[in-house]
Amino acid sequence: MDDLVVGAGILGLAHAYHLARMGRKVMVVERGRKAMGASCRNFGMVWPIGQPVGEMEDMAMASRGHWLNVVREAGFWHDTAGSLHLAYHQDEGAVLMEYQEILQEKSPEVAAQRELLGAGEVRRRVPKVHSHGLKCGLWSKTEVGVDPREVIWGMPAYLNQKYGVEFQFGAVALPVDDGNWRVGPNRKIKPGRVWVCSGEDFETLYPEVFANSGLIKCKLQMMRAELPNSSERLGVMMAAGLTLGHYKSFAGCPSLPVLKQRLSEELPDYEKYGIHVLVSQQGTGEITLGDSHEYGDEIEPYDKERIHDLVLRYLATFLDLEQLRVTTRWSGCYAKHPEKPYFIASPEDHVRIVNGPSGSGMTLSFGLAEKVIKESL
Numbered sequence: 001m002d003d004l005v006v007g008a009g010i011l012g013l014a015h016a017y018h019l020a021r022m023g024r025k026v027m028v029v030e031r032g033r034k035a036m037g038a039s040c041r042n043f044g045m046v047w048p049i050g051q052p053v054g055e056m057e058d059m060a061m062a063s064r065g066h067w068l069n070v071v072r073e074a075g076f077w078h079d080t081a082g083s084l085h086l087a088y089h090q091d092e093g094a095v096l097m098e099y100q101e102i103l104q105e106k107s108p109e110v111a112a113q114r115e116l117l118g119a120g121e122v123r124r125r126v127p128k129v130h131s132h133g134l135k136c137g138l139w140s141k142t143e144v145g146v147d148p149r150e151v152i153w154g155m156p157a158y159l160n161q162k163y164g165v166e167f168q169f170g171a172v173a174l175p176v177d178d179g180n181w182r183v184g185p186n187r188k189i190k191p192g193r194v195w196v197c198s199g200e201d202f203e204t205l206y207p208e209v210f211a212n213s214g215l216i217k218c219k220l221q222m223m224r225a226e227l228p229n230s231s232e233r234l235g236v237m238m239a240a241g242l243t244l245g246h247y248k249s250f251a252g253c254p255s256l257p258v259l260k261q262r263l264s265e266e267l268p269d270y271e272k273y274g275i276h277v278l279v280s281q282q283g284t285g286e287i288t289l290g291d292s293h294e295y296g297d298e299i300e301p302y303d304k305e306r307i308h309d310l311v312l313r314y315l316a317t318f319l320d321l322e323q324l325r326v327t328t329r330w331s332g333c334y335a336k337h338p339e340k341p342y343f344i345a346s347p348e349d350h351v352r353i354v355n356g357p358s359g360s361g362m363t364l365s366f367g368l369a370e371k372v373i374k375e376s377l
């Protein structure tokens with residue numbers, strides 16, 4: 001066995017994909033009967049627009065290329081319609097304009113993928129968007145939607161059939177002695193390399209590494225909902241003013257502090273629970289909605305109905321979805337580093353720990369795995 005990958009979340013799957021394509025013999029070991037971590041609980045947004053231009057946006061775009069290869073080869077549902085950020089306040093419109101101006105200077109190629117639209121054009125393209133108070137929208141072509149449940153639970157069969165990756169579900173991977181790993185109650189292997197992609201469970205394997213890593217956990221609350229007419233399409237994945245304070249890509253905009261100050265005064269509960277509202281639509285027609293951000297010691301196992309109310313209330317400020325019927329509520333957890341966009345450690349020569357892509361793990365997955373493997377082999 002050349003490679004043992006621990007965890008069949010998106011980071012583990014992305015490592016298995018690249019390693020197997022290099023002709024290596026790969027085994028993925030997953031504790032659950034299927035992977036039930038952050039990777040099947042998210043929006044399914046491959047979201048390069050959230051990454052600052054440069055190394056991180058490049059990584060997100062490289063990842064996007066691999067995503068398209070995988071979803072096309074495996075026949076998974078996907079939507080390349082892109083994303084739309086909406087502005088209903090002057091400061092929000094100003095941030096979008098500044099973003100586009102700064103981008104134009106830094107990288108005209110990336111700026112060419114984005115387009116500032118007037119209110120009328122936004123409404124023409126997405127009729128469900130509220131017109132009242134709408135200032136403008138930033139349309140971007142680079143975002144891709146996938147169905148997280150379909151891709152995370154379907155990718156093992158694709159990787160097995162296409163690239164011969166072996167999967168062992170319902171088994172905990174544990175290092176034992178002398179480079180050996182236990183990969184189930186009755187099986188021990190000695191892999192050439194180990195890639196630890198264990199997600200929010202970062203305490204169990206190499207606890208001393210994680211104790212010093214600075215990684216923290218973040219809990220998010222989510223919903224899925226149905227429209228009365230399931231064949232109705234929104235047309236694009238959407239975000240509004242609250243999101244502009246969330247992603248690093250908007251960080252250099254001069255009007256951002258003004259926007260943040262206003263939001264903190266007008267919407268203190270949104271700040272308290274770290275809520276910003278994103279909307280994606282799956283191939284089934286269902287809408288995925290969220291989210292909130294509670295960190296470290298704030299995290300409790302109990303979901304707060306108040307958070308769901310706040311998300312739905314904010315959604316109603318920009319989308320006309322009155323007859324939306326919420327069908328499912330859940331929460332998810334990811335690991336995050338306070339300063340770094342991801343965390344890599346090498347506790348032993350043949351072991352790489354890859355973790356902490358925070359809210360961008362779906363976006364960065366294939367690009368991050370490619371980088372780690374290239375630098376390690």
Ligand SMILES: Cc1cc2nc3c(=O)[nH]c(=O)nc-3n(C[C@H](O)[C@H](O)[C@H](O)COP(=O)(O)OP(=O)(O)OC[C@H]3O[C@@H](n4cnc5c(N)ncnc54)[C@H](O)[C@@H]3O)c2cc1C
Nearest residue numbers: 007009011031037038039042045173199332360361362363
């Ligand atoms: C609600 C929510 C919404 C999000 N939305 C988006 C989005 O739209 N776009 C985006 O880019 N990112 C999004 N993210 C972030 C993204 O989902 C995560 O960054 C990513 O899924 C992390 O992947 P992972 O493989 O590291 O972890 P996980 O998906 O948690 O996978 C880790 C796996 O390892 C297994 N495991 C752990 N230890 C062992 C062991 N010893 N032996 C065997 N198996 C083990 C676990 O069972 C688990 O299945 C979101 C996250 C959440 C929670």
